[in-house]
Amino acid sequence: MSDTTVRTRKTSSWVQNPLVDFCLKQPTGAVALLALLVMLFAGVFAEHIAPYNPITNDLAAMLEPPSAKHILGTDPFGRDIFSRIIYGARTALIIGLSSAFVGCTVGAIIGAASAYFGGKVDNAIQRCIDLMLSFPLIVLALVVVAVLGRAVVFGIDINLILAIAIPIVPQVARVIRSSALVIRNLPYVDAARIAGYSNTRIVLRHMMPNLMAPYLIMLTAYIAQAILLEAVLSFLGLGIAEPTPAWGLMLSGSAADFFDEAPWIVIFPGIAISLAVFAFNLLGDALRDWLDPKFKT
């Protein structure tokens, strides 16, 4: 029995690379990716890039406006703002990436499992999720901070990461659950059940790979949210502690007292936060647009 194959356009293998394909199809996403790579670079090589030490005070150079010596000026303690922003990138990335990753992954597993098992398990998990979703992100984060206090390990505040990750879990769980429910009812999952595969295999091999798209999109969105939340918590004094450079911290405390005289001490850290969150959001949008038509069956 003859069967002609479907004609596929010949493309060079170079373009087949997903990264290149993404950059070509989503130029805004490519720009965002570039910006984030810059941020990553700054965070990793902060010691080599920053002109000054971010922590040492220099009271002789308090509140100096931007000049050739201090590109973005100095803060109330005489510290170079540009250097603090560069080091702050490291803090933001560490906290943002780890809390978003932990929150999204845990949330995705819970959501997928809840959808797959259905019935009473699903109902119970749903109730818990609903309960936790009754509070705004920040309220939950505050509660967790209040409960856990501070636990600094290797210079990183683990509890802060948890405080940001935990409120993310129910939000991600809910979205992944609804996607997973759709997948669960598709015939190929039925086929896997009919073939007698174990539940583990079905969830891991058949459902999870098809949930990658919403997962990745949410991940980028929540990295952005996490950075923002870290800024808010630091601003409130419940996040990163002095003297560690953190963008949110740079906007609070003594900055609040002096910013009317020396606006640069708040303008530049704020721009840094905005740009980072902006870039991650754009990346998430571009990812969603890129993934959507390609894997649409």
Next chain:
Amino acid sequence: MTKRRQATEFAGGRDALASATPYGAAPTGAAGPAPALSTDLLLNVEDLHVSFATDIVNVPAVQGLSLQVRPGEIVALVGESGSGKSVSAHAIMRLLPRTGRIPKGRIQFEDRDLLALPEEQMRDVRGREIAMIFQEPMTSLNPVLPIGLQIIEPLQFHLGMSTRDANLRAVELLRMVGISDPEQRLRQYPHQFSGGMRQRVMIAIGLACNPKLIIADEPTTALDVTIQAQILELMKALSRDLGIALIVITHNLGIVARYAHRVVVMYSGRVVEQGEADAVFHRPRHPYTMGLLRSVPRLDRPRSGQLETIEGLPPSATDPLPGCRFAPRCPFRLPVCDTPPPLAPTDAGSLSACIRAADIAAGKLAWRKPAAVAAEAALRQDAAEPALRVRNLTKHFPVKTGLLARTHQVRAVEDVSFTVERGETLGLVGESGCGKSTVGRLILRLDAPTAGSIAFEGRDFAQMSRVELKAMRRKVQAVFQDPYSSLNPRMTIGQIIAEPLQVYGLAPNIAAARERVVSLLNEVGLRPELADRYPHQLSGGQRQRVGIARAIAIEPQFIVCDEAVSALDVSIQGQIVNLLEALQRKRGLAYLFIAHDLAVVRHISSRIVVMYLGRVMETADRDELCERPLHPYTKLLLEAAPIPDPSVEKARAPQLIHGELPSPLAPPSGCVFHTRCPIATSECRVEIPVLREIRPGHSAACIKV
């Protein structure tokens, strides 16, 4: 004419319209005598080209369509997916999406060229002089607006009618399309209507301004076959009585045969043949038309050995061939077919785009008959336990209509019993809501029955141990309806087929697995290179073959085919049916073939079970059921299914089912069919008929036979 004058003209004409044949009167046979056609053309499409602009290149969708429609005529535009028939209709209405382009062509409607009209004037034409009815009645009406508003909208808009007058006209329209209690219904919302009723509402909207032409794009494809017959008869009656021309777009040749005066056959964006229905059906002059007519299973002919099919796959739209598009699949192909063929007149009075039309006419070219197959008698293995025995199977689904409301039961399956012998095919037929899919799911153990027993090879599921149940999984597999969602989009074809081999340890290492995958692919007629492709790179027919390969990979003995060919093009359906039969012969498989198309079911099955609203209505051997049906529902099903032969259809006066499907939440008392049964009496309301054997091997659940 000003709008005001048109409105008053309307008022005068209302009486004429009111006396139009209301639904319910006996239909007058098939297409009937052709209406007194004026020679003036209502619509003249000349050399229409439509393409879509994508990022890369312009994709041609229609190339050179020419079409004529006279007032009052019914023209059918026939083709499979990708033929461009739907795009043509949208182009006539100038409703193409943003990426649509019309680089060439002329659409002459009465005295105007529609393509040259400015948009405001085209808007005047739309809905007033040309109306369009779409395929999906469930989504074609705005869910948040009452249907009265949606019907009077064109009246107010085009004719300037006052709301009061428009509402009166709307009531009249609803009555014309056979909706009872129209004044009440005006205020209701679309979700309160069934699919068939919504399509009637769509027709009412189309009729509102008394158009001269209605274009119906697959108007009944999404409906059950009995409802389909109702809707088509309605449209035909309205066309005849009101003198409205119809362009019906469809892939169903039976519908064409029953209703159309003239037929236009399209393939891959081009017209391949067009002419009077009689000529095209009885004297086709293009290989595609010939192949199409032969590959549709027919209820009025004895079952042939194998379905004759058109080989190969539909062409890709993005990479069109020069020359005749059908050439790769054409058994009469010649080298000269690489040049674009013109549409030329034939001896039958039709037009054909085949260079060899004269040869066909002279009878020199005949469609290859499929190889004869060994007699089926060898299949039945006697004195063996039946592969599957179902007894009194019942499934109720609890449904809560509100949080504090009581839980209602949907009686999806009620007291169903049948047997499938080894190596044979049992067809399970019925319309939506009959429970056939649920039966399939129960047998596959995707759901648990509420009552009743299912026994596989003599062993009841309920009595099997866990080990036995696991082993049973290997023996019962399934092929699903939708080729697009039955394969995991993230796995390659090779991985999909190899997975069951790995899980059941049937392939000791990767090389052995690969070998088996290749041999399975060969067995289902696919080339081994496809093993590294992903599902979205394959066509629907190819994906369905992969699904079959996956199902047979672990050597089952029983396969549930749940609407396995319903979502495929007609020319591909035949291929898959033949494949299933070949596999059955070779491997001794038993099938439960679930479908709603009686003709296909009759072809593939040895015995047939007819279901309605969860219960079995009739069980018989396939020929016995189709030639001498006992149950009134089966008779109506057979009447409703149109046969692709205009002369046969002309001689029939099909009896139509009346009423709507009752809600499964509250099935009728006694015989569930009595609310729509032509021979029901008061006893039928009381007594639930038992399935009893009326003739040997032929049982029916009706107290009247």
Next chain:
Amino acid sequence: MLRYVANRLLLAIPTLIGVAIMTFFILRVVPGDIVEAKLRGDGAQVTTDVIERERARLGLDKPRSEQFLDWMKGLARLDLGNSMWTGRPVIEEVAARFEITFQIALMATLIGCFIAIPLGVMAALYRGTFVDTLIRLFAVAGLAVPSFWLGMLIVLALLWSVGSLPPLTFTPIYKDPAANLWQLIWPALAVGYRFAAVLTRIVRSSLLEVLGEDYIRTARAKGVIESVIVRRHALRNALLPAVTVIGLEFAFLLGGLVVTEQVFSLNGLGRLFVQSVARHDFTLIQGMVMLFAAFYIAINLVIDLIYAALDPRVRYQ
């Protein structure tokens, strides 16, 4: 319909109980003691039995289960107890600050809607054009800019242009509308921008989705003008999801104005919440959490009722 409302209210009770239990026990796990913080916080020298007496007064010496029962009994009487820090009833503390936060939230919501709905509709209708790109950038920027930083920028701008900061004391709107609005418009703007950004995206994507639906094609086939199609057919369907978002975001604003209040030195609920967290003032935290949860449930109910009013599919089952 009445039954539906009664239904939902009945369902609310177990949810509230769940919230109460969760909050209570989580807080009790917290290290740190309010009495210590309050009495010894300034470095004052206080003897141990003063501390013990204070603890007894606040009921902190009883076993946890007894404290819980006391509190639940209080809840049943709708008595949320007294703040452990100030001694005043929780209700009083909340009521004093409720008006400010509520008004800012309301103004932010209104600003958000007035900006977002027209912008979202325009972005959808002019999809792919320069207008659309501009609006989308505006929306994404709104998500990125921290609202408290925006607040700071607004304060700076005010200083440079007008030369003075907004007043610090709160005057209710009925006493002096001009002063009231002048004080609260700025935090409302800072928060409202983010609200508008979120809503614009949702309105845009919702309208785009609706415009691709089959019934819009039917309307076009009837020859209806595009503006009528958008107004009569598309908008109602498209705004349904937006209603949910507006309601939920409004509810969240009440709890989430924390930092903005800090920037503008406003004595609102957010600030109270942060203070009570820092002070481990259990009763106040519990009380505020319960109130917030109850409010959230009420808003959800209102949203569902509005939905039922707008969407006939919900009304007629």
